[in-house]
Amino acid sequence: MPGNIAAPVVKNKKVLFKRYIDGNPKESDFEISTESTIKLQVPEGSNGVLLKNLYLSCDAYLCFLMQGSKSSMAETFEGFKLGEPIGGMGVSEVLDSKHPNFTKGDLVWGETLWEEYTYLPEVRALFKIQDHKDIPLSYYTGILGMSGLSAYGGFYEVCQPKEGERVFVSAASGAVGQLVGQFAKISGCYVVGSAGSKEKVELLKELGFDGAFNYKEENDLNAALKRYFPEGIDIDFENVGGKTLDAILPNMRMHGRISVCGMISQYNLEKRDPIQNAYWVLFKRLKMEGWAVLDYVHLYQKFIDFILPHVLEKRIKYVEDIVVGLEKGPYAFSALYTGSNFGKQVVKVFRD
Amino acid sequence: MPGNIAAPVVKNKKVLFKRYIDGNPKESDFEISTESTIKLQVPEGSNGVLLKNLYLSCDAYLCFLMQGSKSSMAETFEGFKLGEPIGGMGVSEVLDSKHPNFTKGDLVWGETLWEEYTYLPEVRALFKIQDHKDIPLSYYTGILGMSGLSAYGGFYEVCQPKEGERVFVSAASGAVGQLVGQFAKISGCYVVGSAGSKEKVELLKELGFDGAFNYKEENDLNAALKRYFPEGIDIDFENVGGKTLDAILPNMRMHGRISVCGMISQYNLEKRDPIQNAYWVLFKRLKMEGWAVLDYVHLYQKFIDFILPHVLEKRIKYVEDIVVGLEKGPYAFSALYTGSNFGKQVVKVFRD
Structure with missing residues (x-):
């Protein structure tokens, strides 16, 4: 009987959580273990x-699980444990299953740990992948996973874009931003993005953004926004927060919408940047809304039905920055906070 | 023929705009004219x-029309002209009309000027009052006018309150706040208000608020909010802004709503208070929305159908602070910014 054949025991490389972060995550906050x-x-x-x-998948929110008791999300989520592998979202192959929904050989995306092999005693968020030829499996860490659903929910549900509206996207070449810009074009909007390098600005133009600028080259963000939006901004898809948000607020148009997807500039500051321009929420009658992708999980199938044709017919492009090898994980993850990633940051562990 | 009877010419007392304000409006920014x-x-x-x-009607927004080119609303509204009477909303009797919708003897509410008699060459926003015995005419400056519609739209449309939710109202004894608190009770919510005197706090309790505190007696607003909302706030109806809003943000519950009706503490500052806690909009997935009563004008009849039975059957109370005589206008208007008014501030010009 097959049960009698002893399953192999193999080495299992892991990315361990080494110390609570002080400031943005650094490679040295992790340790690679090869002994297990x-x-x-x-x-x-x-x-x-x-x-x-x-x-x-390298996702910015993971830093909240590395801040210990200082985390703004300490009430909501349990943080990573020192000496244990960190966790997040990923694409995996099922090697063995005693769960009724999964069979050996299935490809899945969802929860996993940063190690080569993961035993999940309990399945909470794991989804079977319907294999599409022509679609890279890695897309389930991004455009077909949480990043895509975030762009979809955060743009369409929160912002209710109308044709001809003026859209600004900060961190626009990132996992979510690059999609929001392309969604805005599909919806007939004018869209401008900011990013942190010349190459990223070029990328945004290739993706169809009407304008793009390198925020590091702008001494006066307010002036840059006025240059691209002389008549103001209807929709701000906010990924950065802090001084960026503060410059955006007075440039918003009446009844504008600010979809707060992230505030990556603020996550790991000892003292967060003050916002001077909050009163424009009143004077311009703005709606500013924070959300998490969990709020849109019920839309996942609707989102897939929307995005798949665009992806298959290459009307929407998706740029990934894939490092190879689990041991590169700490570098790749830290890159989110320095901005040295170029598109959706992914770690390839195994894939022939 | 009646046309041959000469119409009387009478003296017409006026409240003139004397100088652009520097800080909050003061009595000395106006002048009473008795010569016209x-x-x-x-x-x-x-x-x-x-x-x-x-x-x-004494309304806080009028200060934006007194700030000259410094006004945050300079793009949207034309300000008052120096030496001319200020304008706003009021209740009036039609003495003569060549407008097809109005007849001599009609009672109306809507636009007018701060003078005894007003000739409106063009009617833009004037509504006929269906006379209800038992309802004071002055209510059309408040509960049955813009203040009531603001409370209705800003609470029900923006906040979508659910039974059992926890509601905070700042400036809660004011023209709008006292109504929001009573609407919250009607909707089965727990509601706490802040105000600036012992008497106002007593009033809020009489109006049915579950709790009320004098913000001037609280050194630590955050601690006060935690005392009344140990489990956090679902809905903040914001009238004050600035430091008050900053203390509220970290006390909001997941998916909380902040309806920004006003930010009276910020209107006339040279430099507005910075907001340190804007990032809670993301972490608590909040919706913060600014609006103006103009956004809800289409709901006016629905609002009247809702509120009239409550008023007629005295389930909702409304507290007015009525000064008698147009010459008291500058004092009454300035009182909004010092908080020395007690309830909706009204100036009685004529009424037997």
Whole structure:
């Protein structure tokens, strides 16, 4: 009987959480462990799955799980444990399953840990991938996963864009921003993005943005916004926060909408930047709304039905920055906060 | 023929705009003129009306029309002219009309000027009052006018309150706040208000607020909010802004709503208070929305159908602070900014 064949025990490289962060995450806040082993089999009596991790998603929110008791999300989420592998979203292959929804050989995306093989004793958020030829599996860490759903929910649900409206996207070449810009064009909007390098600005233009600027070359962000939006901004898709948001507020048009997807400039500051221009929320009758992708999970199928034709017919492009090898994970993750990534940051663990 | 009877010419007292304000409006920014006269007749060829002003509404937004080119609303509204009477909303009697919708003897509410008699050459926003016995006419400056519609739109449309939710109202004894608190109770919410005197705090309790505090007696507003909202705030109806809003933000619950009706603490500052806690909009997934009563004009009849039974059956109370005589206008208007008014501030001009 197959049950008698002993499952192999293999080495299992891991990215361990080494210390609570002080400021933005750095490579030295992690440690690579190569000593562990894992038996590639779900134990008897478990409902779990055993995963081989193919791609891991680098997401900015993970820093909140590294801040210990100082985290603004300490009430909501349990943080990473020192000495344990960090976790997040990824694309994996099911090597063994005692869960009724999954079978050996399935490709899945969802929760996993930053290690080569992961045993999940309990499945909470794991979704089977319907394999599409021509679509890279890594896309399920981004455009077809949380980043895509974030762009979709945060733009269409929160902003209710109308044809001809003027859209600004900060951190516009990132995992979410590059999609929001392309969605804005599909909706007939004028869209301008900011990013942190000449290459990223070029990318935005290639993706169809009407304008793009390097915020590092602008001494006066307010003047830059006025240059691209002489008549003001209807929709701000906010990824940066702090001084960027403060410059945007007085440039908003009446009844403008600010969709707060992220405030990456503020996550790891000891003292956050003050906002001087909050009163424009009143005077310009703005709606400013914060949200999390969890708020839009119910829209996932609708989103997939919307985005797949665009992806398959190459009307929407998606730029990924893929590092190869789990040991590059700490570098790749830290890159989100220095801006040295170019597009959606992914770690490739295994994939032939 | 009646046309041959000469219309009387009478003295017409006025509140004139004397100087652009520097800081909050003061009595000395106005001047009372008693020298003008007016013929109580609409001129031939006009489509206008001639009004006898009964009650004038003191509204905080009027200060934006007194700030000259420094006004945050300079783009949107033309300010008052020096040496001319200020304008606003009021309740009036039609003494003469060449406008098809109005007849001599009609009672109306809407636009007028701060003078005893007003000739409006063009009617833009004037509404006939269906006379209800038992309802004071002055209510059309407040609960049955813009203040009531503001409370209704800003609470029900923006906040979508649900039974059991926790509501905070700042400047809660004011023209709008006292109504929002009572609407919150009608909707089955828990509601706490802040105000600036012991008497106002007592009033809020009499109006049915579950709790009320004098913000002047609280050294630490954050601590006060935590005392009344140990589990956080679902809905903030914001009238004050600045430091008050900054203390509220970290006390909001997940998916909370902040309806920005006003920011009276910020209107006349040279440099507005910075907001340190804007990032909670993201972390608590808040919706913060600014609006103006103009956004809800289409709901006026629906609002009246809602509020009239409550008023007639005395389930909702409304507290007015009425000064008698147009010459008291500058004092009454300035009182909004010192908080020395007690309830909706009204100026009674004529009424037997």
